[in-house]
Amino acid sequence: MRTAVTLCQVPEAAAGPFVFHQPLAEGFALAKQTGFDDVELFLPGPDAFSVDQIKSLAQTHGLGIAAVGTGAGMVKHGLSLTDPSLEKRVAALDFLEQMIAFGGQLGAPAILGSMQGKHGGEASKDQALEWLADALHIAGKAAAKYNVPFIYEPLNRYETNLINRLTDGADFIEANSLENIVLLADLFHMNIEEADLAASIRAAGKHVGHVHYADSNRRAMGLGHTDPKPIVAALREINYTGHLSAEILPLPDPKSAATQTIQSIRSVL
């Protein structure tokens, strides 16, 4: 397993669960200093930085790109793949495909989290799930062109009413014959929704493709009440070789949160 830490460049997400919000060059340097292998990027969109800029920063600091988030599509542009408006859904998918291409050129998968949206109003749950499956078919194919998977993230009930649990995500992938889609096990969301985090990871098995390594209160692991040992044991059992990525609140301060994450990972790996 590899370690990663989140770098955020989206002002609208300044209060979000991201560790380093400094200018990107500084963020890369801090990630390296605190001992991470790779970084996960949360950027305003596909044009905020060039692929070459990111490649050069990654090379300078000896870090890889673990994944790219797409949440700015929602927090900055209000786009959702399950919006009742066709125009909005088309714009959302366009944004997603551009982020897949951006990440793909860096060898990094894109993540669908908040842009999955919610059902309600003019869109029934069945309808919204159909739109979601259609979008994931397209996203999986688009990502395959770059030899990377596309990452779908079940979120807790306060953030989506579509899919909240890992095993429901796995069932959704299988029921819709989705290809090249993997699941993101965000331990914060799972702490709210799952009866047993390790058991859910074992049940989702081969579908797990990325992990947001967060404690129960979304602080660095060790600062809440989640026990990471059985979770990491379950990840080992399913032969997970992806990232443990710190998508966490930068508390008590970004450097301490990053260092605490590395210490926790070293204690369980």
Ligand code: LER
């Ligand atoms: C994104 O990875 C995520 O976990 C969401 O909760 C962000 O709001």
Ligand code: MN
């Ligand atoms: Mn997450």
